[in-house]
Amino acid sequence: MPTSHAELLKRLHYLTLVAGQSHGPSLIGPRQKKLSVGLRDYSPGDDYRHVDWNRCARHDELMTRTFDPFDDRPIYVLLDCSPSMEVGQPSKLEVARQITTAIGYLATKDLSRFSVTTFADGILGDGPTIRDPSRLGKLLRFLGQLAPQGTGTDLERTAEHFVHRYQRHGPVVVVSDLYDRDGFRRGFDILRGHGYEPRLVQIIDPAEAKPTFLGDVELLDMEAASGQQATITERSVGRYVEIYAAFLDSVRDYCSRCSIPCMQITTDTPKQSVLLEILGGRPVGAT
Amino acid sequence: MTVAHPDALLWALMAIPILLLYWQRIRTPRQSVATAIFWEQVFAEDAVRSRWQPRRHAVSLVVQLTVLAMFVVAMADPLIPGPQYIVLIVDNGAGMNATDVEPTRLDAAKQAAMRLIAGLRDCDWVAVISSGEAVSVRCPLTNDPSLCQAAIEAIPATDGAGKMVDAVEVARRMIADKAAARIVVISDGSFEGAETIATADDVEIALVGSRTGNTAITRFAVRRNHDAPSKCQVLAEVASAADAPIECRLDVLLDDQVVATKPVALAANGRWQEILELTVPESGRLTARFDPADAYAEDNTAVQDLQPIDATATDLRAARGIGVAAESVPPLVRSAVRPWPYLLSMAVLLLVLEWSLYQRRWLS
Secondary structure, eight states: OOSOHHHHHHHHHHHHHHHHHHTOOOTTOSOOOOOEEEEEEOOTTOOGGGBOHHHHHHHSOOEEEEEOGGGOOOEEEEEEOSGGGGOTTTTHHHHHHHHHHHHHHHHHHTTOOEEEEEESSSEEEEOOOBOSGGGHHHHHHHHHTOOOOSSSOOHHHHHHHHHHHOOSOOEEEEEEOOOOTTOSHHHHHHHHHTTOEEEEEEEEOHHHHSOOOOEEEEEEETTTTEEEEEEEOHHHHHHHHHHHHHHHHHHHHHHHHTTOOEEEEETTSOHHHHHHHHHTSSOOSOO | OEESOGGGGGGGGGHHHHHHHHHHHHOOOEEEESOSHHHHHHHHHTHHHHHHGGGHHHHHHHHHHHHHHHHHHHHHOEEOOOOOEEEEEEOOSGGGGOOSSSSOHHHHHHHHHHHHHHTSOTTOEEEEEEESSSEEEEEEEESOHHHHHHHHHTOOOOSSOOOHHHHHHHHHHHTTTOSSEEEEEEEOSOSTTHHHHHTOTTEEEEEOSOOOOOEEEEEEEEEEOSSOTTEEEEEEEEEEOOSSOEEEEEEEEETTEEEEEEEEEEOTTOEEEEEEEEEOOSOEEEEEEOOOOOSOOGGGEEEEEEOOOOHHHHHHHHHHHHTOOTTTSOHHHHHHHSHHHHHHHHHHHHHHHHHIIIIIOTTO
């Protein structure tokens, strides 16, 4: 991450305030009220947000509210680390890291449990589970070590493994370019079918939406790690743009039909706009 | 094929820049894409065009090289030859019976002639001549290969010296009025006039066999002794054409019975000669034989008929022995009684014989 931990937190806090003024919904939905199950004496180090300030006013004693540990609302991020995420300037993976950080901040600010799972042609690994914004540094270190892995994107297989690994239901934000040869729908259907609340952040490289190269080239598929001789003409580029736009439309249609919150973000979108969009502010320019 | 303008063939070097440009074209740059899913859909919609596109450079190269080749050939102005006339002379002299080439030199020559005929075009004409003891036209000029092949197969082996010079003359007469004509001699090169024929412009010599050393009985003569008719003198000469000295044994047989044996030591390309005195009262077939290991065995044996003892000579011996009266003796016998005329006559006779042996070689 290009910025330091403190600077990032400051920026996220500022953007959260800005987003709050716009009263827009955040990506992970409205904050859920947690019910207190008891009180105990305050001890130094307790989160001041858990102090029962009404009781303090009435009885002049500091008491800390306690909550059911199983009442945490877990928020998951499925982060695509397939080779196709390496493309772009900045790379799609870099943008995905920023988005994941913002979601993590948003989740921990609401006292929710947040965890990251990386995937490509299957689940690659799990990041740290955090509950407090002060632990975001741990998350940032994990995200900073990520590199493209695997061969291809297999969302269905990833979702199957995910629903067996994490039994507690909650929002699952899929951050990916969705370049799954077998289609992205099946993966989302599995998540929905098992009671999770999938969300989608699709990251797009503008050069992928409209290629600029022409002539005889050897197309190297980064997902399949294979080459293909081809002659790219204006006509074939035009047809490609149509097919790619139809793909993006199909993603939006699917999400709309299944009530899945969907964001399609291009890598050239300013970072601040992207974070604001994630935090519930005004929408970014990208569809 | 000959061309009118050989310099124009240098234009074929234009193929080098064409190939370099082709190589430059086929070096396609690599373009990394996140996924080829969408490109595959594009190409799948126009599958025929997609299959053609990668091959178009190769097709273009073939077309360009073909056009260049046509230009070069046109500028070089090739001269397409008309029918050619070939007279094939197959040597079937005695030397072609040598076995240094399996099975014999003559068979190897026939095979070479068959190969030559197999490589001719339909419009070419061939004649076949053999040059053994006598020159023989085995097949006149024809463009039917089967006739020529049959004629070549029918060429026999002979024991005589090849008359190659005569055969070449016959061949020249056959193609005297032909423009594209040539004479092909298939031989071992051991024939009279070989050097002259080898330097002739219109004759090509295809050699069969290899140079091998040969040893032969070059002279063999026998006569009875006038003084002692039961005795005979045998003249034997052996010549070597080998590059190394040879030691062997010469046997003289009378009707398969060995009557004399002489060791023979021959220097490289040397000659050995000796007159043997034999006592052979019987008549019969006298054979000289020696067996050095050479490729041609036929000249290692020589045969002469030994005549029976002459009755006149017997009478003469008897007259001398019993003292016949001078009057009854014929004039020649009478003179023989006198020693000087007799010796003189013998000397003259010997001189004549020597002269004949060494100068006229009538016995060889």
